[in-house]
């Protein structure tokens with residue numbers, strides 16, 4: 685079931701087309717990654733989804749609801765790039781103050797959110813003294829107090845170390861299930877899309893790929909074959925005869941082939957000319973290079 689429908693959404697700042705006619709369909713219960721390099725238009729899109737930025741044209745609908753209505757905004761929980769909580773208050777005080785803003789936030793909901801996010805050990809600590817990862821978890825808890833249906837996060841893991849990022853991802857994956865949340869998350873880390881059900885890739889304000897991760901991998905599937913030759917020149921000449929121009933790296937030859945069958949053919953044919961090999965399938969990084977012709981970082 686489609687929860688959010690975005691059509692031809694566009695934002696033009698003075699002299700800058702930040703988001704250029706993007707279409708998205710976010711399905712209920714999905715974990716959607718919105719991947720793009722810095723300046724791609726991610727935050728502008730989040731701004732329009734959350735009603736902070738007025739689109740130049742295009743539309744956003746949550747079922748029949750539109751941004752600007754209370755009913756629409758009640759369905760959204762938002763974690764911004766910069767926290768909105770008070771450094772001088774404890775975690776508990778921050779959450780209580782926020783909970784009081786919502787009629788429907790009962791003690792039970794507050795307690796459930798605290799438990800789900802694992803905040804019990806530092807409830808009495810001032811928000812400003814928490815580690816980056818702890819702070820992020822409190823930010824997420826804050827966004828869930830009014831029981832939204834979709835959680836929108838703008839680069840929640842930027843600036844966190846890899847272990848902390850993994851904790852945040854595990855937490856989000858768990859919340860998706862236990863609270864039946866739809867999650868829409870922006871990121872510039874390619875590896876993070878590995879956790880998503882569906883991926884939109886944005887570059888220069890345009891969506892350049894939209895698919896499940898599995899299908900993206902299938903579509904752009906290539907195999908990267910690295911050969912350790914006995915005699916580099918001899919092997920290179922043989923490969924050239926097949927119309928393959930391998931690149932050289934530290935005495936090894938690297939080539940890109942379309943499928944595993946072709947890997948096997950090459951390995952069998954030249955087994956006497958190689959001492960070792962490695963064959964790996966494209967990852968999200970290769971896909972991005974394939975789509976844009978440039979490295980992401």
Ligand SMILES: Nc1ncnc2c1ncn2[C@@H]1O[C@H](COP(=O)(O)OP(=O)(O)O)[C@@H](O)[C@H]1O
Nearest residue numbers: 697698700702721722723724725726727728729
């Ligand atoms: N208020 C603004 N006025 C003018 N240009 C802006 C404004 N906000 C963002 N931009 C530009 O729009 C583009 C997209 O920005 P943004 O949505 O923040 O990208 P991302 O979040 O993917 O890094 C960038 O080129 C940025 O410089």
Ligand SMILES: [Mg+2]
Nearest residue numbers: 726727728839
């Ligand atoms: Mg941004």
